[in-house]
Amino acid sequence: MNSDAVLRPIIEARKVGKRFGAFHALKDVSATFYEGQVTAIVGPSGSGKSTFLRTLNRLETHDSGDIVVDGTVLNDNLKNLDTIRREVGMVFQSFNLFSHLTILRNVALAPMRVRKMTRAAAEAKAMNLLERVGLKSQAAKYPVQLSGGQQQRVAIARALAMDPKVLLFDEPTSALDPEMVNEVLAVMRELAYSGITMLVVTHEMGFAREVADRIIFFDEGVILEDTTPESFFAHPDHERAKAFLSQVRHGF
């Protein structure tokens, strides 16, 4: 991130609250994300990271507060929702590639249906994106024929096919065998340097430290720390963050 540039907010979350029955999953969460910024969201499991990410494209509805994406308010208005989903792409932990479609069709589907591109144009675009993630030769295969790492790279290409302004990643490498983690992180690193806005829920502290401009630490439904990687990893302010860091470091 170039700190000299004028920062333009792209996602604003103001006092976002969410309950699942009696359980308070998000408690007045506020954060503003700026264009071109790469944010790593970390924290213990069950702390609300996925829930927060999923409210940003309304896979989960929030109960209170406001979410504004690129000037559009996220609410029950379907038109707003369509506008936002077109600008916000998402990559899931379990890839969620369409199992009945080839790799090429997986990537080309949304541009054809949502952007109304012709099939030829959408497939040409899909081919370019598959080349970018190093999977052009796999275009005619089906998702089950690919390894987990390859599937996740396809999922990234599929999200990119909509030319999103923001990409949300929910633990993109957590379901992968260790030897496949790096190929996915490499694609994400390349994306981060291309200037796209990214919000990445991850347990890969090495990646967070190296690639992220900003670290958000979630705990029990609140943002406990919102700072730079340098300061987060060197001297976290809260005991909970210290405990979390020492725990994940044990894995290294």
Add this chain to the structure above:
Amino acid sequence: MFAAMIGLLLFLWGMAVPLSAAPAPIGPAAEQFADGARITVGLTLIAGVAGVLIGVLAGLGKLSSFWPLRWLCDSYVWLIRGTPLLLQILFVWLAFPEIMPEGIELSDFACAAIALSLNIGAYNTECVRAGILAVPHGQVEAARALGLTPFQTFMDVILPQSMRVALPALANNLASLVKDSSLAYAISVVELTMVGYRIQAESYQPIPVFITIAAIYLILTTAFTTLTAALEARLDVGQKR
């Protein structure tokens, strides 16, 4: 798939030719056998297609979050599966003319087609519902996150994936339909079984007549089974084995 379909059509239209060479009582009645088979196939195809449409709509309705719709679809399936098909055919034939607006007349064939469609539709509903429930939720989330509308999500993702699961059961229902269509004889539709009944009554030779009818049914059910098996193979791509 297309081979089975073309085979079926050729068989139907060409059937009278080889049959007419057979000795009495089959040969002289060859045209009647062929006509009867065409009616049976017509009923099966119409009710088969309408039944899939009904099954998809009612299967969706059963999963709706809008309770009156869910209730309606549940009642429909309960009613059809809990009463005899013969009663349903007679009901459509005798009751519909009373409730239809003036000036609209339904032929016997149309009544049989409606009753059979409603019948197989109810059985298909359960298969489609199970198929839709088998689609992992992550597939829907991925489609919605990409900006596909609920309708596009259904047509492009949920329906093809649920059909992969539902097709064997739907094919089973279709094979039953070939045979169940024989009940249309009760409202004087001259389908295959009715043809056989008439010819044996004229010739007093039930054994060769009914063997011929059985053979024609077997060829038809085999053709429909081949057709659906080919369709299954086409939809079976990208599956875990």
